[in-house]
Amino acid sequence: xxxxxxxxxxxxxxxxxxxxxxxxxxxxxxxxxxxxxxxxxxxxxxxxxxxxxxxxxxxxxxxxxxxxxxxxxxxxxxxxxxxxxxxxxxxxxxxxxxxxxxxxxxxxxxxxxxxxxxxxxxxxxxxxxxxxxxxxxxxxxxxxxxxxxxxxxxxxxxxxxxxxxxxxxxxxxxxxxxxxxxxxxxxxxxxxxxxxxxxxxxxxxxxxxxxxxxxxxxxxxxxxxxxxxxxxxxxxxxxxxxxxxxxxxxxxxxxxxxxxxxxxxxxxxxxxxxxxxxxxxxxxxxxxxxxxxxxxxxxxxxxxxxxxxxxxxxxxxxxxxxxxxxxxxxxxxxxxxxxxxxxxxxxxxxxxxxxxxxxxxxxxxxxxxxxxxxxxxxxxxxxxxxxxxxxxxxxxxxxxxxxxxxxxxxxxxxxxxxxxxxxxxxxxxxxxxxxxxxxxxxxxxxxxxxxxxxxxxxxxxxxxxxxxxxxxxxxxxxxxxxxxxxxxxxxxxxxxxxxxxxxxxxxxxxxxxxxxxxxxxxxxxxxxxxxxxxxxxxxxxxxxxxxxxxxxxxxxxxxxxxxxxxxxxxxxxxxxxxxxxxxxxxxxxxxxxxxxxxxxxxxxxxxxxxxxxxxxxxxxxxxxxxxxxxxxxxxxxxxxxxxxxxxxxxxxxxxxxxxxxxxxxxxxxxxxxxxxxxxxxxxxxxxxxxxxxxxxxxxx
Numbered sequence: 001x002x003x004x005x006x007x008x009x010x011x012x013x014x015x016x017x018x019x020x021x022x023x024x025x026x027x028x029x030x031x032x033x034x035x036x037x038x039x040x041x042x043x044x045x046x047x048x049x050x051x052x053x054x055x056x057x058x059x060x061x062x063x064x065x066x067x068x069x070x071x072x073x074x075x076x077x078x079x080x081x082x083x084x085x086x087x088x089x090x091x092x093x094x095x096x097x098x099x100x101x102x103x104x105x106x107x108x109x110x111x112x113x114x115x116x117x118x119x120x121x122x123x124x125x126x127x128x129x130x131x132x133x134x135x136x137x138x139x140x141x142x143x144x145x146x147x148x149x150x151x152x153x154x155x156x157x158x159x160x161x162x163x164x165x166x167x168x169x170x171x172x173x174x175x176x177x178x179x180x181x182x183x184x185x186x187x188x189x190x191x192x193x194x195x196x197x198x199x200x201x202x203x204x205x206x207x208x209x210x211x212x213x214x215x216x217x218x219x220x221x222x223x224x225x226x227x228x229x230x231x232x233x234x235x236x237x238x239x240x241x242x243x244x245x246x247x248x249x250x251x252x253x254x255x256x257x258x259x260x261x262x263x264x265x266x267x268x269x270x271x272x273x274x275x276x277x278x279x280x281x282x283x284x285x286x287x288x289x290x291x292x293x294x295x296x297x298x299x300x301x302x303x304x305x306x307x308x309x310x311x312x313x314x315x316x317x318x319x320x321x322x323x324x325x326x327x328x329x330x331x332x333x334x335x336x337x338x339x340x341x342x343x344x345x346x347x348x349x350x351x352x353x354x355x356x357x358x359x360x361x362x363x364x365x366x367x368x369x370x371x372x373x374x375x376x377x378x379x380x381x382x383x384x385x386x387x388x389x390x391x392x393x394x395x396x397x398x399x400x401x402x403x404x405x406x407x408x409x410x411x412x413x414x415x416x417x418x419x420x421x422x423x424x425x426x427x428x429x430x431x432x433x434x435x436x437x438x439x440x441x442x443x444x445x446x447x448x449x450x451x452x453x454x455x456x457x458x459x460x461x462x463x464x465x466x467x468x469x470x471x472x473x474x475x476x477x478x479x480x481x482x483x484x485x486x487x488x489x490x491x492x493x494x495x496x497x498x499x500x501x502x503x504x505x506x507x508x509x510x511x512x513x514x515x516x517x518x519x520x521x522x523x524x525x526x527x528x529x530x531x532x533x534x535x536x537x538x539x540x541x542x543x544x545x546x547x548x549x550x551x552x553x554x555x556x557x558x559x560x561x562x563x564x565x566x567x568x569x570x571x572x573x574x575x576x577x578x579x580x581x582x583x584x585x586x587x588x589x590x591x592x593x594x595x596x597x598x599x600x601x602x603x604x605x606x607x608x609x610x611x612x613x614x615x616x617x618x619x620x621x622x623x624x625x626x627x628x629x630x631x632x633x634x635x636x637x638x639x640x641x642x643x644x645x646x647x648x649x650x651x652x653x654x655x656x657x658x659x660x661x662x663x664x665x666x667x668x669x670x671x672x673x674x675x676x677x678x679x680x681x682x683x684x685x686x687x688x689x690x691x692x693x694x695x696x697x698x699x700x
Contacts, residue, residue, distance in 0.1 A: 009281035032224035042230025049308035059512035075169030085126035093158035123420035166413030211256035261637035292325035298601035362635025390572035397586035399483035427516035435509035570670025642675025
């Protein structure tokens with residue numbers, strides 16, 4: 001691989017190669033812009049996350065098979081009076097105009113119901129009404145949004161009540177609105193922050209401009225390529241694309257810093273910019289390529305996940321990383337070669353300048369770590385251990401609504417329902433019993449009694465039955481919220497005891513559980529399984545790649561060991577700070593896997609840069625001197641890259657979804673830990689402590 005890559009970068013590091021590379025990239029991106037659609041054209045707000053063979057998916061299939069509902073996306077209309085109770089007649093004008101709207105498949109005729117039936121839709125104090133609604137099948141989310149806007153206007157004109165729509169339809173509309181604005185905020189915030197940080201850190205306008213120019217080319221190529229894939233049928237989830245944007249800018253800027261840092265060092269040895277870039281890429285080309293390769297491998301591992309959101313990451317992120325890897329060894333060096341020494345204005349490197357000042361911060365750190373490696377490793381070890389111990393305080397939040405902004409209309413409606421109605425009424429569980437013979441009234445009554453006697457079950461009512469009475473549907477309500485851990489555990493226990501419950505009711509057949517709680521149980525199981533599988537597979541794959549790169553068994557152990565410890569510490573510290581600074585005491589169960597994939601994949605980049613420089617210096621110096629030089633030579637660029645990478649992921653905190661907010665914050669914390677404590681102190685200390693001294697070539 002080294003010989004092949006060197007042959008490519010040597011050819012590109014010439015005047016002809018530089019112009020050819022730039023021309024190809026310009027032509028390719030312009031062509032893609034003309035012939036390929038944008039990924040934005042195929043964005044979707046949600047995908048099917050639960051495996052098709054999961055118990056809740058099977059149960060939903062049974063429900064659709066026996067009790068088919070031809071309606072489209074459901075929602076809940078919520079009306080609330082500030083002055084206490086109100087009568088159905090107050091909604092008469094609203095319902096009269098609602099009947100004139102197109103796109104609504106069904107809605108409860110609330111104003112026409114007898115008083116006893118209407119009472120079932122009221123909260124206990126009669127101040128709030130919750131009415132199911134269903135939209136016609138096939139409507140796009142933006143079409144539902146138009147209907148929702150009309151309903152909001154009618155409610156404002158014809159009632160004195162607070163109105164909002166929640167449920168799946170309301171959430172879909174609000175998600176569309178949130179991300180239509182959030183995408184632009186994310187993009188401009190990312191570019192602006194990177195630009196400011198590059199200028200502040202390097203005090204050179206061109207050093208800020210060139211990496212962002214490369215990122216613009218890559219973004220266009222990735223966006224249009226994903227558009228083609230979306231056109232071919234790939235689902236492009238909005239959250240996935242948001243994270244992909246961050247990954248793209250972070251990786252391109254990271255690799256640009258690695259390239260120009262070594263380019264600047266070589267310009268201090270030679271007058272010719274082409275020679276300088278050729279020598280620079282001979283040393284950093286392979287590490288940069290392997291760095292991208294580890295991220296690519298980490299993304300491909302996600303194909304082994306069961307959870308749909310994780311599998312959706314795989315093709316999208318892998319496509320982005322593949323293009324980034326190519327750009328990092330072609331476009332990026334070509335752009336820096338084009339501008340040459342002017343890239344570093346006003347601090348232009350001159351031949352004969354010192355590669356690294358002995359008085360620099362990282363030179364001092366390198367000397368200190370080499371002198372006292374045991375003390376350095378012990379201090380950092382205590383900090384990491386204390387941070388990781390906070391994982392014992394990790395609590396998951398399974399109610400996805402809690403991840404949305406508190407003022408989002410569907411969240412407001414949901415909170416009203418949660419406050420005014422029994423917790424379990426938010427999402428009853430559908431129980432489908434498929435028997436081998438017709439189910440008698442006595443058997444049905446016995447089953448209802450058996451189910452009602454189970455822990456946390458507050459009520460069970462008959463709902464529907466097939467004509468031959470061999471399949472019945474029951475509505476089961478839990479005493480607690482459908483998303484509480486205790487409720488999830490209770491439903492999981494019901495599944496395990498399904499056969500016993502049927503036997504006690506003298507029914508031969510099978511029982512299935514469908515609904516929000518059942519889906520959340522499967523969500524939890526899939527996440528737990530995927531976390532173990534992905535962590536193991538990704539760790540093994542990256543470890544093997546590191547062995548291939550270093551041709552050593554010991555170095556990859558240090559590299560993977562420190563990065564895994566860093567991940568645990570980052571997760572623990574991030575959770576602690578999220579609670580302390582933002583009052584977020586629970587996190588989505590997706591956060592640990594999200595954080596692992598990115599912290600390990602991106603964090604290993606800095607290990608690769610440090611170790612590759614160590615291997616280079618070990619050809620000329622003993623271990624201690626090689627470690628000292630490696631830390632001083634790479635410390636500046638790694639710390640700069642780490643700060644920018646952390647800030648880039650922190651941009652996710654501008655997103656309206658708490659999952660992305662917490663994920664971005666934890667990754668930012670982890671990258672800073674990685675950059676300053678792991679790469680700057682712990683890793684060098686371990687190398688001094690455990691790597692054996694070998695005589696240098698000069699000593700021989």
